Amino acid sequence: MVEPKLATVLNVNDDDANRYLVNRILEMAGFRVLEAATGMGALLMAEQHRPDVIVLDVKLPDISGYEVCERLRKNPGTASMAVLHTSATFVTSDKKVRGLEGGADAYLTQPFEAAELIATVKSLLRLRHAEQVARLRAEELAEMDRRKDEFLAMLAHELRNPLAAIMTAIGILERKPTDDAKETRMRGIIQRQTNHLARLVDDLLDVSRITRDKVELRTSKLDLLDVLRQVLQVARPIAESRGLGLEVSMPPGPLWVTADATRLEQVFTNLLDNAAKYTDGGHILVRIEQVGVDGSAKAVVRVKDTGIGIPADVLPYIFDLFAQADTSLERSRGGLGIGLTLVRKLVQMHGGDVQAHSEGPGRGSEFVVKLPLLSEMSTPATSGRVSDGRRGRRILLVEDNSDARQAMRDLLELWGHQVTVAPDGLQGVALALTQSPELALVDIGLPGLDGYRVAEELRSRVGNSIRLVAITGYGGPEGQDRALQAGFDMHLVKPVKPDELDRLLSSL
Structure with missing residues (x-):
């Protein structure tokens, strides 16, 4: 049977009597104890033996315990070690604050009881163990995330x-x-x-x-209405194949934005696809308008349907990853629950925002996208179409x-x-x-x-x-x-x- 590994404590104190006393307390409690009488000796021992906890007196003959702690934290090899400051002279609150802000995990004033020292060391060991578990878990998650991305790229x-x-x-x-x-x-x-x-x-x-x-968005100056016309050209036959009416209301003039045309098409395609998917009969209304004046003007695109609606308890989370309006067991509506997450992220990347509204189940839904418009001074001049x-x-x-x-x-x-x-x-x-x-x-x-x-x-x-x-x-x-x-x-x-x-x- 493998013996459990003893926790190692490095005891740093230039007073021989105090150092011996702390050594005995820790050894009797079952710890493996190392010792050092100077700050530089403590740094060397920490680098070579990697103790779990360092009981570090503040007043040392060469460099102070504060500086020792700061150097430990700056060294990647020793940065995660738990440090317990002790002192018989630097006991005022400002000194304790300095020690804790310098990287110490705890502070004890001498003389202290043996039970207090052991309890503090054990507490730091639990903290260090929890940090190690969290760090290992984070590393595992990062590796799993990397492998997931590789898998998704290969799958695609x-x-x-x-x-x-x-x-x-x-x-x-x-x-x-x-x-x-x-x-x-x-x-x-x-x-x-x-x-x-x-x-x-x-x-x-x-x-x-x-x-x-x-x-990264690949932006250019473009007419938002052109983007929407492209999307509607594809969406209309899909809506009609499902027996849905598609009503569109557009202003006559262009709405100039700085945007990634492909990503905006993705936004509105997702919204129209959702509207068609969650509407069994009735119609979809797409309305585009301009609000505000030059400098603060915005394009507002509304996609409204007469479909199944969104329950009040689902509405606040509808843009979260894997959220679904259709939570029934048969999942008849399909989808992965990621389309609206993409919509929100992409709209925000364009400096806009998107909101969802619904009066409840069976009463339809409305999604409203707002995008900043370019000022009239920065809109491009129109030109003739390129010949085929x-x-x-x-x-x-x-x-x-x-x-x-x-x-x-x-x-x-x-x-x-x-x-x-x-x-x-x-x-x-x-x-x-x-x-x-x-x-x-x-x-x-x-x-x-x-x-x-x-x-x-x-x-x-x-x-x-x-x-x-x-x-x-x-x-x-x-x-x-x-x-x-x-x-x-x-x-x-x-x-x-x-x-x-x-x-x-x-x-x-």
Whole structure:
């Protein structure tokens, strides 16, 4: 049987009689005792033997106990040791305060009873043990959090590859009309559920990054109404497929904000998706207005539904992580309970706020987003629209997933582009050197030579005569920054929607 480890106490006192007396008290109580007669000796013993508690007299012949304690706290190797100051002369309250503020954990005035000394040492040992347990637990949680993030990143990559293939395939089918009503319904189901699954994957990763402040906004001056029109264009057919009316009220003029368009789309897509999901019949009202005057003006976006409502006891926590309005056992509404957490975090990052209102179950809900508007002096001048630059291009597609590669190739060829494909990075570089494509769509997670190295090779050997677009299952600003550093012109996250890819090709 392993003997339990004795707690070690370092007794520091220059008075031989006092030091001997304290040694005996501690030894009789079952502690292992070390001793030192000077401050420098105490520092050396603490560094070499790592005692659990240091009983430290304030008055020492070389340096004071106050300085010894301060040096112990500054040294990472001794900073966690419990320190008990003792003194027969420095006993006024200001001296005790100085000792405690200097890092001591307790203070005893000599002479003290043996029982008082033992009880104080045991109390410090309990405190030190609790701190060690808390520190170890914090380290374990940090390691678990790191592994969770690695798992989520890998999960997203593995999910996004098949999602990319499905989304591209349905994009091709949509461009071939059918008279079969059942087939049309099935296509719609596949498209809606694929889009829904892609949003869940994005939300799951984003909430992990946002709660750890790992997301940076890529802001520019933009018209909030344009963002909302994009969101409503997608949301309207979803609402109509569920038998819901969608009423929209917008002001005529632009509402200029400094914002990340992608993140604002995420905010309003989540709110509209929630409204549709929690409304079995009736309608959704979206109202946008401007309040306030120049300098303090705000855009107010209201998303109101006639759905199941929010109970009063749930309403204060509706933006908390994993909170759900639908708490029934069957969980018929679906969702992960993270969408509204993302909404609040993203709105706050834009300098705005979001509130939820409901009169109770069965009486609908309203979410109100307020965002600061730019002053009229800083709003950009309007200009004409960019003309459509779509034409047939020579495109190199480097993708190791065979289904995603074939679906993307078919879609690009359907649009009139000349497409060359490669299943890995080495073949991709070789084809780029011999075929001279105008554009290369390159997956990042390639065997042999990954996408970053492909970009670096092409930039060094071909230069800027080729446009490089990274397409990856690994999302996040870190991946985008690394892609741009490697030489890519743009960074897209799988699954890439056909319309998004079409806009990209048209803008090159």
